[in-house]
Amino acid sequence: MSKPPRYWSKAKRFLSKKDKVIAKLISNYKDGSLTTRKDVFFSLCKSIIGQQISVAAANSVFLKFEKICKRKINPKIVNKLSASSLKSCGLSRQKVKGIKELAKKTLSKEFNPDLIKNMSDDEAIIYLSNLRQIGRWSAEMILLFTFNRSNIWPLQDIGLLRAISKNYKKKYFPPKIFLKKLYKRFTPYCSVATWYLWRSIDDEPIQY
DSSP states (O other): OOOOOTTHHHHHHHHHHHOHHHHHHHHHOOSOOOOOOOOHHHHHHHHHHHTTSOHHHHHHHHHHHHHHTTTOOOHHHHHHSOHHHHHTTTOOHHHHHHHHHHHHHHHHTSSOGGGGGGSOHHHHHHHHHTSTTOOHHHHHHHHHHTSOOTTOOOTTOHHHHHHHHHHTTOOSSOOHHHHHHHHHHHTTOHHHHHHHHHHTTOSSOOOO
8 A cells, every 4th residue: 555645744734724523533533544556457356346236245355356356456367267257256247348338448458546636526437337347436446545646535335435424414315516615625635534534434544
């Protein structure tokens, strides 16, 4: 894992001045920060595996996946794996197709992660969402955890919505007008606010 993003300290000062709730969270949770593996393929595989199942189930499947990859999760190795061996890890047919297609597109350069660094957040979300099994939420998680983009506000994430409801004493789901208000207040550091809100409902700092 890497060091915190360059903007992290500046973002904490900015958010502390803008919002009392986030200021308290920043004060309460001094351990950890957003980090990155800097490995888009790895993170996309993990994203596909973790969709629509519990964290515990996702971890179990991923460990099996990692084992059949001999701890080297890259496009060449994944491309050589048979569909049956991937299914034996506990992956559904759709997830197997998603991972196999991701490996093929990465090898052929039809999908080129290096292009993302020069894209806006919206452009990157559209580009990533063209991949099978990758929707807006998964794309936002990649931008947050792999590229450490500073202003991601993933409103499809149930954990974030729960944390907002808890910390701002709002009903679940929080009103859209309120979510938009927070987005404006936290910009350009919505990613940092998101991380601290997640931290408030999880004992361990979240990594992806």
